Amino acid sequence: MKKWSLFETGTPQSWKEHVGGRFNTKGKKFLDRDLALEFFGVSVNELAAGEHAPFWHAHSTLEELYLVIEGEGEFALDDDIVAVQPGSALRVGQGVMRSWRCLPTSETPMRWICIRGAGAKLADVPPDAKPVLYTEKPLPWG
Amino acid sequence: MKKWSLFETGTPQSWKEHVGGRFNTKGKKFLDRDLALEFFGVSVNELAAGEHAPFWHAHSTLEELYLVIEGEGEFALDDDIVAVQPGSALRVGQGVMRSWRCLPTSETPMRWICIRGAGAKLADVPPDAKPVLYTEKPLPWG
Numbered sequence: 001m002k003k004w005s006l007f008e009t010g011t012p013q014s015w016k017e018h019v020g021g022r023f024n025t026k027g028k029k030f031l032d033r034d035l036a037l038e039f040f041g042v043s044v045n046e047l048a049a050g051e052h053a054p055f056w057h058a059h060s061t062l063e064e065l066y067l068v069i070e071g072e073g074e075f076a077l078d079d080d081i082v083a084v085q086p087g088s089a090l091r092v093g094q095g096v097m098r099s100w101r102c103l104p105t106s107e108t109p110m111r112w113i114c115i116r117g118a119g120a121k122l123a124d125v126p127p128d129a130k131p132v133l134y135t136e137k138p139l140p141w142g
Numbered sequence: 143m144k145k146w147s148l149f150e151t152g153t154p155q156s157w158k159e160h161v162g163g164r165f166n167t168k169g170k171k172f173l174d175r176d177l178a179l180e181f182f183g184v185s186v187n188e189l190a191a192g193e194h195a196p197f198w199h200a201h202s203t204l205e206e207l208y209l210v211i212e213g214e215g216e217f218a219l220d221d222d223i224v225a226v227q228p229g230s231a232l233r234v235g236q237g238v239m240r241s242w243r244c245l246p247t248s249e250t251p252m253r254w255i256c257i258r259g260a261g262a263k264l265a266d267v268p269p270d271a272k273p274v275l276y277t278e279k280p281l282p283w284g
Contacts, residue, residue, distance in 0.1 A: 002235070003219070003220070003234075003235045003237070003238045004219050004232065004233060004234045004235060005233045006224055006226075006230060006232050006233075007230075008229055008230055009229040009230075010229045011228045011229050012228075012229070034231075035207070035231060035233040036233065037205070037207065037233055038205050038235075038261070039182070039259040039260055039261045040181070040182045040205070040207070040257060042207060042209070042231070042257070063179070063180050063181045063182070065177070065179065065182075065184060069211065077145070077146050078145070080146070082146070082148055084148075085150075086153045086154075087150055087151040087152045087153050087154070087156070088148060088150055089148070089149045089150075089151055089173050089176075089177060089184070090147070090148050091146060091147045091148075091177040091178065091179055092145075092146045093144070093145045093180075095145070096145045096146055113209065113255070115182060115184070115257055117181040117182040117259050118181055119180070119181045119261060119262050119263050120261050121261050
């Protein structure tokens with residue numbers, strides 16, 4: 001394994017350029033493979049004002065941390081709603097059903113970093129995401 | 143354990159206000175306890191233009207990831223020097239001796255997020271840092 005690795009995401013304002021390119025999911029770019037991360041994973045994420053995640057999901061094994069860099073948003077966590085802004089660090093534990101949106105009034109897209117880990121090598125963590133469509137569980141923002 | 147936890151770091155531009163307050167080491171604020179993180183740790187960090195880390199160090203167990211948010215700097219990694227800028231994501235593996243600086247020409251302080259993990263509960267990772275004073279191992283920037 002390389003002793004160190006570097007990946008240039010560009011400034012948060014340029015993250016969107018990678019959608020369909022280096023972003024490998026709409027609005028999300030995982031850095032895990034680019035960096036050969038072993039014990040935790042990282043992604044950079046962007047959502048335009050007024051947009052929301054397309055579904056809820058929970059993780060049975062992974063702990064996740066959301067670090068908001070730009071924009072104003074809300075996270076739905078089971079029955080709670082948490083407002084976030086630049087500088088917000090939000091830990092979400094296992095089993096918590098979550099979804100999020102960038103507020104329609106946000107002056108910039110919401111841009112955030114997501115870190116995930118489970119106390120094991122990431123490659124040894126089985127797929128543990130439980131997605132729930134909002135047609136089954138309505139989103140609090142309609 | 144709480145299902146989720148939130149900590150407001152403020153914008154990167156305000157991180158420095160926490161020195162001596164919420165910053166618990168010069169230029170560094172760990173969020174681990176504030177968030178009750180279980181599997182990985184996170185800190186926000188700031189160094190003024192022209193300043194450098196006061197020593198080298200390596201970790202025998204922890205994998206670390208540095209995400210640069212603002213400013214221009216350099217990381218010394220064993221015998222390599224890596225230039226970093228906003229958006230740089232730098233993974234540093236175990237055993238690599240590292241130090242860093244914010245360039246004297248940087249227009250802003252260097253502000254970065256550091257994530258660390260070892261494939262175990264963070265509380266079960268023994269102290270694994272090996273610091274080396276620059277009086278013993280000279281820094282490449284003198």
